[in-house]
Amino acid sequence: MSRRRRRSRRRSGAGRMVLIVIIAAVLLAAAAGAFLFVTHRDAGQKQKQPDELLTEYMQFLAAGNYDTMYELLNAQSRLNISREDFVARNRNIYEGIEAADIRVEIKGTEQKENGAEAVNYQTTMNSLAGEISFFNQVDFQLEEIPGEDGKKSAGEYRMIWNDWVIFPQLGRTDKVRVSTDRADRGSILDRNGNLLAGKGTASLVGLVPGKMNRDPAGPGGYAAVDLERLSGLLGISVEGITKKLSAGWVKDDSLVPVKTLKHVDELNLLADKPDEANLQNQALQEELLTIPGVMITDTAVRSYPLGEKAAHLVGYVQNVTAEDLEKHPGEGYLTDSVIGRSGMEGLFEKELKGQNGTRIVIVTQDGEEKLVLASIPRADGQDIRLTIDSRLQQSIYDAFQDRKSCTVAMNPRTGEVLALVNTPS
Structure with a gap:
């Protein structure tokens, strides 16, 4: 074989190797891009939306898990009320009225000028005094949450809590009273x-x-x-x-x-x-x-x-x-x-x-x-x-009170019992 042919073959083999490396690099890049896309998409899915968080909040409420409800509050709300006071406030009200079968229906969401996301919802529950049903609105705000590595996340929605979340028109110093x-x-x-x-x-x-x-x-x-x-x-x-x-x-x-x-x-x-x-x-x-x-x-x-x-x-x-x-x-x-x-x-x-x-x-x-x-x-x-005649009842009892007896006086025409006496009493 001539030197010219051997050199031609070497060049052809090298060309194939370069082509394979380029294709592999493109595939790796594409795979990496797909991975980043999927990862980004999953991260978006993990960020719960305000209506989902409200539903979750109500599920914790129905289970009486007041401590976990507190975890969904934003930082300012936690400054306004301590965990202990929050748990006591909710427990005393809901358990005091014997709230049961708590249901929430999301009516829609709206963006507010301050950047908060408002959730409109209808709540229905059973209580000692029957059904309680009311329309309400609660705001959620994006809040940076510290991660395990100390870095802050892109942000998660947290509830801006106030007493009116429990019942509309319920103020901080108001009470819910049950009277019988x-x-x-x-x-x-x-x-x-x-x-x-x-x-x-x-x-x-x-x-x-x-x-x-x-x-x-x-x-x-x-x-x-x-x-x-x-x-x-x-x-x-x-x-x-x-x-x-x-x-x-x-x-x-x-x-x-x-x-x-x-x-x-x-x-x-x-x-x-x-x-x-x-x-x-x-x-x-x-x-x-x-x-x-x-x-x-x-x-x-x-x-x-x-x-x-x-x-x-x-x-x-x-x-x-x-x-x-x-x-x-x-x-x-x-x-x-x-x-x-x-x-x-x-x-x-x-x-x-x-x-x-x-x-x-x-x-x-x-x-x-x-x-x-x-x-x-x-x-x-x-x-x-009753069909009983109290005077006849007393007369029969007085007549037989010292004896062991059982007396029934009836109207023979109607079958009505007029007296039913047992002695001694």
Whole structure:
């Protein structure tokens, strides 16, 4: 082979190598450009927009994650309110009204002159007083966020928070108040409209600590002789009385309930032959008032005029328990509500109990109402009229009270039960 051919081949091989290197360089450059493009695009996707951040904020709210909500606030908002105050403010309001099923609908966004991005939205939630729904607007602002390497990022949106984010018109010193208008329990009546169960008055025996005799060596710091005397008259242990007096809410001028007694019938005392039980009750209450610190006042109670003569028929009410509240969620029972336990009280519980009225309002620091957020009107319980004749019920009971018996008096034509008596009671 001639030298000229070998040189020609070498030049041709070198040309191919240069071409391959150039192509490879172009491909690498293209790949790098594609990588940078994808990276830039992903970075853009990672920057959450104001409407997305508001949705995220509301999701944290629905979960009760108030601490994480605070992380979405801008720097100025964090200067205006501390994390602890922010968490307490939101928790007290939302949990106080028992907010649930919180929903937000984004209505749109708009750019403001100061550069902030405003998000318009509709919020709806359930509460103790029914549904609360309102339109609102909140601003977001781009804010440089320090990175792990100490360098600041291009910027992320943060919420410009104020109290009106919770509810429109809610000022910094305003409060959200929940008030309850208690429903009256319906009455149970006989066929003639006579009361078998309904509103009544009793005598509440209570103690005012500031007026009691003190003794550092006595039970709870009170005079032992007074407590022992009170214990004997009311049939309550000294330990039980001192436990009531040591409750956290008790102050010197508080009236601490101890026991409820029957109300003294003043008219009966004027009769020619006053009822013996009424006379004894009067004497008991007069003696109780001689003990320092004892106060007796009228209190509303559920009254049963026939007493033991219709106890099994009418039944009774009792304060609700934790189990009752779990068994009847959303039915308006409060921790100090009563519930029918037996007889007609239990059978017609739904009709008798009624529905408490509830109002949720924004009030100023002076206590003036600013805005009603939601309200449910009070609905008193229904009265229940039975076919029972109370006079016949009493007559039968009086005739058989010392015997073991069960008597039913019925109208043979209609099948109506006129009396249902069980003795002894």
